[in-house]
Amino acid sequence: MPRLSAAEVFTPTSYPTYTYVPRDELHHERLLREWTRSSTQIASLSGPSKAGKTVLVQRVVGEGNLVTVSGASVRAPDQLWERVLDWWGEPHVTIASRADSSSEGTSHDRSASLGLAGTGANAKSGTATTTISAETLQATVNRRGLPQVVQELANSPFTILLDDFHYIPHALQGDVAQQLKDAASRGVRICVASVPHRADNVVRALPELRGRVLAIDLDYWSRRDLLEIPRLGCEHLGLHVDAPSLAMFATEAAGSPQLMQSICLWMCNHLGVRETVEPSRAVTLDEAARKEILFLTSCTVDFRSLVRALIAGPKARPGDRQSYQHRDGKKGDVYLTVMRAVAMDPPRLALDKEELNRRLEELCGANKHPDGASVVRTCSTLAQIANGFSEPTGPSLEWDEQEHTLVVPDPYLLFYLRWSGVLEREADAQA
Secondary structure (H helix, E strand, C coil): CCCCEHHHHCCCCCCCCCCCCCCHHHCHHHHHHHHHCCCCCEEEEECCCCCCHHHHHHHHHCHHHEEEEEHHHCCCCCHHHHHHHHHHCCCCEEEEEEEEEEEEEEEEEEEEECCCCCCCCEEEEEEEEEEEEEEEEEEEEECCCHHHHHHHHCCCCCEEEEECHHHCCHHHHHHHHHHHHHHHHCCCEEEEEECHHHCCHHHHHCHHHCCCEEEEECCCCCHHHHHHHHHHHHHHHCEEECHHHHHHHHHHCCCCHHHHHHHHHHHHHHHCCCECCCCCEEECCCHHHHHHHHHHHHCCCCCHHHHHHHHHCCCCCCCCCCCEECCCCCEECHHHHHHHHHCCCCCCCEEEHHHHHHHHHHHHCCCCCCCHHHHHHHHHHHHHHHHCCCECCECCCEEECCCCEEECCCHHHHHHHHHCCHHHHHHHHHC
């Protein structure tokens, strides 16, 4: 077994060479591989944040063949191709020059006898004239946008991944979609990635794309699939970690393979395993060790500004909000109380009104807890606050008014709420 570092095996921010999980039963790779054989179609990948969309495309087309452009960076129709040419290393302006030179010369000789008896001596003299001329021609060549991208990338292994198409300004989406169609029809591989509720934005922007788009839908990972990451990785590192600890980590990863990779890397850090151990080791983690690993992982997730805003709620005068007593001795107003309920066991990325009320009853015990109408108003306000901190993938917390469901689309936010300790510290402060 080759000696590998833990950072080579568990890679939350790069391609997982040693811990890639194919999930063949979902046919994602099969669909993408078939698409690469007929790349006049546009591939449309939809899935939640940190669910492995980019890694999937990298797996199929090759890590070095992927040109990724964020929709948030496109503010003009031609800017997409500028971003691609930036990746390609093409200069914005090229100066081509050519130098021509010529020379012309004439020569004249004169000779005469010196007339010295017995010597036969003579003298010779000459003059020469040379004219040299040079001419330099220069031309400035600018980038040519889409035509140049087609020239460089058409019918090649390179794939353009346009992430978060919906973040392109709405007024430009139709023009960009038309250019994507033109590029794909000329042999450039185009893949568009988005979150589920924005999956059809590119088709809606240009309805004539219907029938020209291959749709592939990803979902949050199952716990079984997440457990494959430590199974593969620990085998490379010579570790055998107890099953209950790994099961807990898979639950806390909340469907995110990227988050599972991060937890496993911090587990190795906690165990002092920097590289493959020989002979292999069996490890059993106690509750304190598990909590420490999860806390350390939460330190790599920074939602401080958003969470402070969610806890604070809208501006209010001191004393205007009712305080609720929690059964663990802590206190909080309605915003902190609802956020603590969201962070309770078991971790859930979506909580309907009934589940949220049940958690609030459990949190407050025999004490008074927020009523149903107050909870609905609070959730709606929390979603508005989160919308003001919108990430490139969309708000990290949303309220579905029709379904009366509080949704946490980003597993990292839920993980931060559960393990950073920020909610407990604030509840101590309000107690």
